[in-house]
Amino acid sequence: MTSGDEQAYSDYDDTGHTRTRLPETDPYGGAPRRTPHRSSSRSLVTVVGVVVLLIAAIAFANRGDGSSSDGSTTKGSQPHTSSTAATGTRPVDTKTGGIPSGFAHTEQGAESAAANYAVVLVSTDILKPSRRSEIISQVFAADQQAALSDKFNKAYDKQFLSNIGLDANGDAPAGHTYVSRTAPLGTKTTSYSDSTASVDVWCTGVFGMAGSDSTNPVTSDWFTLTLQLQWTNGDWKVRSFSQKDGPAPVPGDDKASNADQMARAVEEYGGFTYAR
Numbered sequence: 481m482t483s484g485d486e487q488a489y490s491d492y493d494d495t496g497h498t499r500t501r502l503p504e505t506d507p508y509g510g511a512p513r514r515t516p517h518r519s520s521s522r523s524l525v526t527v528v529g530v531v532v533l534l535i536a537a538i539a540f541a542n543r544g545d546g547s548s549s550d551g552s553t554t555k556g557s558q559p560h561t562s563s564t565a566a567t568g569t570r571p572v573d574t575k576t577g578g579i580p581s582g583f584a585h586t587e588q589g590a591e592s593a594a595a596n597y598a599v600v601l602v603s604t605d606i607l608k609p610s611r612r613s614e615i616i617s618q619v620f621a622a623d624q625q626a627a628l629s630d631k632f633n634k635a636y637d638k639q640f641l642s643n644i645g646l647d648a649n650g651d652a653p654a655g656h657t658y659v660s661r662t663a664p665l666g667t668k669t670t671s672y673s674d675s676t677a678s679v680d681v682w683c684t685g686v687f688g689m690a691g692s693d694s695t696n697p698v699t700s701d702w703f704t705l706t707l708q709l710q711w712t713n714g715d716w717k718v719r720s721f722s723q724k725d726g727p728a729p730v731p732g733d734d735k736a737s738n739a740d741q742m743a744r745a746v747e748e749y750g751g752f753t754y755a756r
Contacts, residue, residue: 571755591667593716594679595754608650656691702728
């Protein structure tokens with residue numbers, strides 16, 4: 481579909497795309513993915529490979545420059561551990577209404593909550609009126625639920641659902657599967673206190689209608705979702721959110737799967753519970 485075919489919110493000036501979008505945010509649908517010529521891609525891979533090897537060689541040659549005889553490392557000889565490195569802490573093992581819950585009252589717990597809530601907020605479930613109210617009551621702070629429920633219902637009205645090929649219940653037509661699945665790649669806390677946190681979640685995802693005659697084929701996307709969280713009733717809840725495009729990598733030259741393969745993948749591969 482071309483830009484402007486749909487708009488989740490009439491308040492926004494940005495043109496829309498065929499992705500599932502959250503209300504109160506800028507759309508994150510970017511330009512259609514373009515597959516580069518294989519020769520160009522292979523040249524780029526070769527160059528990147530050479531650069532990686534050079535960096536590895538330099539690192540190997542310099543290894544140990546800052547180490548003392550007892551194996552300790554001199555201050556400043558190596559960079560600090562990446563703030564985005566996995567902590568090794570296990571994800572929460574509790575769910576409420578099918579949504580992970582019971583996050584730790586820590587900065588790491590806030591990041592884990594943000595990652596899991598990002599998955600839910602950009603899922604096919606949010607498009608279903610019967611499921612939407614449950615998601616809102618579980619994900620958002622109590623004093624925000626009434627206003628956000630109204631905004632979501634207006635954003636995902638019958639006209640919007642029709643524009644992306646779904647019926648009033650958020651269901652795809654027979655022989656088709658609507659895909660909206662998000663995978664967080666990393667989280668970053670931009671502010672934190674005992675009662676509030678602001679967390680950025682870098683995501684990629686696949687969105688669109690899988691079907692032999694679909695005019696809205698499944699495509700990939702990259703975006704960052706920012707969630708303002710509040711600690712309330714023993715868990716992290718969302719007060720507000722926003723989203724923006726990217727960061728996005730250079731597209732590869734992967735061969736696109738057909739509609740049946742995409743539909744089977746969505747049905748056969750389950751999702752994850754995320755931990756920081």
